[in-house]
Structures are given as C-alpha cells and as structure tokens.
C-alpha cells in the first residue's frame with residue numbers, strides 16, 4: 169500500500185519510468201526496512217555505576233533510603249545477589265569497561281596517584297585493552313558517557329594545565345562520542361575538579377550540583393539521540409562518594425531518620441534483606457567491630473545523624489535522576505529495547521577524611537576570604553574556599569551538606585552500608601567487594617522481579633554487552649594485541665541458566681582473595697601498600713555457601729585447601745600482573 173501511494177505521487181513520469189522508479193524505490197525501502205529491523209535487534213545499553221555505596225544502601229536491597237526508580241527496575245528485572253566489584257574506584261571502572269582484571273589493563277591501584285613502573289600499576293588505562301565504547305562504536309552504536317572517569321593517569325598532577333597536556337586517555341579518545349563529567353577521583357559536588365565537556369575543562373556555573381548535572385545531561389543525550397542508531401550510555405554517578413554534599417531541601421526529607429543510630433539500623437536493614445530474599449538465613453549479621461563504639465555511647469549524635477541524613481539524600485537524588493532517565497527513554501519509545509544494568513564500584517567507605525579530630529574554629533584570615541567567579545575553571549582538587557569566599561571546613565562537628573563542608577560518613581555508617589558483611593572499600597572481604605546488580609530489559613528479560621544467585625563480577629559486563637549487541641571481541645585493536653576476556657556473558661543467567669565459572673581473583677593494596685566455587689580464600693594487610701611476612705600467612709578461608717558473611721575462619725581446619733588455593737592465587741597474581749607489587753620491593 170505504501171509503495172503504490174508513493175508511485176501515485178510521481179504521476180508525471182512515463183508508465184515504464186514509473187514502474188522502474190516504483191520498483192527501485194520499493195527495493196530501497198525494503199532494504200532500509202531490513203536494515204532498520206536488523207538495527208532494531210541491537211538493543212540500547214545503559215550501564216549505571218554508582219560510587220562508594222554498600223550492598224544494603226538501596227531500597228530493593230534492604231535500605232530505608234528511598235530509591236523507587238531503582239526498585240522499579242528491580243521489580244521488572246533481575247537482582248543478582250552474588251555480584252562483585254574490585255574494591256576500589258579506578259580498578260572497578262577499568263574492569264567494567266575492558267572485561268579484564270584491573271591489573272591487566274594497568275589499573276592496579278588508582279589513576280590519581282603517582283604512577284608506578286610495574287606493568288599492572290602504570291595506573292593509566294592500558295592501550296593494549298579495549299573499552300566497551302570502542303567496540304560498540306565500531307559496530308554502529310552511538311556512545312555517550314556522563315560522570316566520573318578516573319582512568320586517566322593523573323600522576324598526582326596539581327593543575328588542569330598539566331592534565332590537559334595528554335588527552336589520549338580521556339573518554340572521547342577511548343570510544344565515547346560524547347562526554348560530560350570529571351576525570352579525577354574525588355571532588356566537590358557543588359564545584360567538581362576536572363569538570364569536562366567533550367575535551368575541554370569547563371566551569372560549573374551557578375546553581376550546579378553534580379549528580380543532577382549527570383542525570384540531566386544523560387536525559388539530554390537520550391532526547392537528542394538520532395533515531396535509527398542504537399546507543400550505549402555509561403552513567404558513572406559520583407554519588408555517594410565523600411564529601412557529603414546535598415541541597416538542604418533533600419537532606420530535610422531524612423531529618424530524624426537516623427536518630428536510632430547504627431546498631432539498630434543495621435538490624436533493621438538485615439531483617440529487610442531477609443524479607444526481600446537478597447540474603448538468606450545462612451547470612452549471619454556480623455558483629456560491630458571494636459573500632460566502632462556503641463551508638464548509645466556516641467557523644468556527638470546530632471552530627472553523626474546529619475552525616476547519614478546527607479548520605480541518604482545523595483543516594484535519593486541519584487535515584488530521582490535515574491527516574492528522569494527512565495522517563496526520557498519512555499518518551500522516546502526506547503524503554504522496551506533498552507537494557508539497563510545498575511551496580512556500585514566498591515563497598516561503603518570507612519575513610520575518615522579528617523573526621524577523627526574535632527573541627528577547628530575559623531581563623532580571622534579564613535573569615536576574610538574573597539569570592540572568585542563561577543565562570544572560571546576550578547584550578548585545584550580541593551580549593552581552600554568556595555566561590556562565595558567561605559573557607560571549606562573538615563573535622564568532627566562540621567555539619568555535612570553545604571559547599572563549605574568536607575566530611576565523610578566514616579566507618580560507623582559504612583558498616584551499616586555493608587550489612588550484613590564485614591569490612592569496607594579497599595578490602596576484599598565481602599563488605600568491600602559485594603555490589604547489587606540490577607538487570608532490567610523489557611524486551612530481553614522475562615523473569616521479572618526475580619532474585620538470581622549466580623556468581624558474577626564486573627569483568628562480565630563487557631562480554632554481556634557484546635553478546636547483547638552481537639559484537640565479537642577482537643584479538644587486536646588499533647594495532648595493539650588485546651588480552652583475551654576474563655569474564656563471562658551474564659545473558660544465560662537472564663533465562664536462569666548456570667554460568668560456567670572457574671574462579672574469581674582480587675588484589676588491592678596487598679589485600680588478596682580468590683574464590684573457587686563456594687570457597688573463598690581472603691586476607692588483609694596490616695598496612696595498605698606494605699606486605700610483611702606476617703601478612704603472607706594471614707589467609708582466612710570461608711565456605712560461602714554455609715557462611716556467606718565470612719564469620720567462621722576454616723583455614724586451620726583445611727590447611728591443604730589453604731595451600732592449594734594460595735598457590736593458585738600466586739599463579740593468577742603473576743598472570744594477571746597483580747604481582748610484582750610496586751611497593752616494598
């Protein structure tokens with residue numbers, strides 16, 4: 169019908185000409201339709217990575233924090249309960265984007281630190297690894313990124329001029345057509361250091377709040393995306409990394425909610441996790457460590473509660489942004505054909521960030537600071553004062569939220585975030601490396617609202633995206649030989665099939681772990697980036713089937729297993745470039 173109407177419109181040409189034109193146009197249309205159909209089979213992919221958020225911090229994994237949009241994705245998708253990250257920012261981002269263990273893409277430590285010479289610790293994303301964006305772009309996807317990059321070797325640079333000298337490892341040079349976000353590891357939400365649009369450092373402008381800027385730019389990308397091409401968007405939220413920054417109106421929603429303190433809150437979350445089925449009755453609620461005092465003995469309850477209220481607001485604001493992204497997909501008619509994967513880069517963060525000591529009162533000089541304009545690029549990582557001229561304060565007693573505060577929520581609340589597990593970001597015990605994974609895809613996932621207990625890791629995201637897009641992983645890219653993928657596609661798990669995984673490996677700052685089936689061998693160093701003979705023998709062994717919270721160390725009971733698994737860890741550490749360590753050589 170469509171073709172004859174077209175033919176009718178060209179009524180002035182000869183009958184033969186008309187027939188030829190009509191046939192030619194018809195063939196062209198058919199081939200376009202076929203091409204469109206083929207393209208339509210390639211779904212859009214959105215990978216959302218949040219920062220420094222623990223296993224129990226979102227609603228559908230047991231939190232009281234309001235995350236209705238993530239909960240909506242979960243209730244129409246799959247929640248993976250045994251999904252792992254690498255314990256830290258840059259390594260997790262490297263694994264996610266390359267499908268390799270972090271050391272294999274040279275990102276063994278952190279992109280913001282002084283760079284080392286050992287191949288696993290160059291800490292500038294290796295050009296012998298390829299990103300999801302690079303591969304999807306080559307196969308016809310439009311590629312977008314918003315948020316925190318943290319894969320560019322900053323080598324402790326102290327100025328944006330130094331950082332602009334080599335842009336070859338900035339997002340647009342690593343496969344992204346469009347980028348808005350920051351390059352560094354930590355920054356103010358009100359005024360982020362290394363804020364970049366495309367390939368240029370930009371000032372924030374007045375009224376800026378980073379989480380909203382990430383959400384709104386993602387929405388803009390979706391709205392402006394040309395039809396006919398699939399898209400890949402990597403949304404790397406900075407929430408809820410310190411410093412704890414949020415608008416007062418959002419913090420207000422959580423006012424009073426944390427007056428119950430960390431001991432009660434941990435029990436509430438644990439009970440909720442059991443009800444939801446994201447943990448099981450084998451999961452013991454681990455004890456409060458000796459380094460945290462009982463809530464009833466805490467002398468600064470109001471300040472403590474405010475820290476957690478602000479943290480909650482930061483996650484809530486991220487979730488609101490995810491809601492706007494979902495709405496933009498709906499309005500564009502793309503929601504059905506889009507897979508959304510949500511995960512977190514490491515567990516709750518116990519870094520004190522100067523909150524081990526009381527805040528000092530402002531000096532006379534600190535009260536006399538001059539404002540500086542909003543149209544100027546921020547020159548330093550943590551400026552001493554805000555654009556309004558207010559000195560930025562740290563320490564116990566500084567109320568979290570505004571631009572002139574710089575505090576973290578500390579070990580006290582991080583232990584709640586990681587319920588029911590032990591330890592934190594940077595450690596490779598379950599509290600440091602466990603993340604929710606939500607997989608949502610109306611056209612591709614039929615088991616809606618289910619819980620999946622297959623073991624997975626960030627190295628699986630690349631092969632999953634490639635299988636969904638129908639793209640092959642190469643042996644070479646841009647003339648460089650590329651290491652084979654370490655991960656497995658999660659697509660079989662979408663239809664409840666088993667994943668055939670042999671082992672998983674972790675190393676960070678000397679903390680070590682290997683998981684083979686249900687057995688996990690794990691250790692922590694006394695001092696990060698040091699390794700003593702005492703650390704060498706610090707192995708703990710857990711049966712994660714019977715004891716998923718790592719409470720009963722079986723190392724003494726099964727010495728042979730410890731011997732075999734630690735030998736395997738050494739072997740993999742060398743293959744993966746986690747060793748040699750660059751420290752205490």
Ligand SMILES: [Ca+2]
Nearest residue numbers: 219220257513
């Ligand atoms: Ca992080």
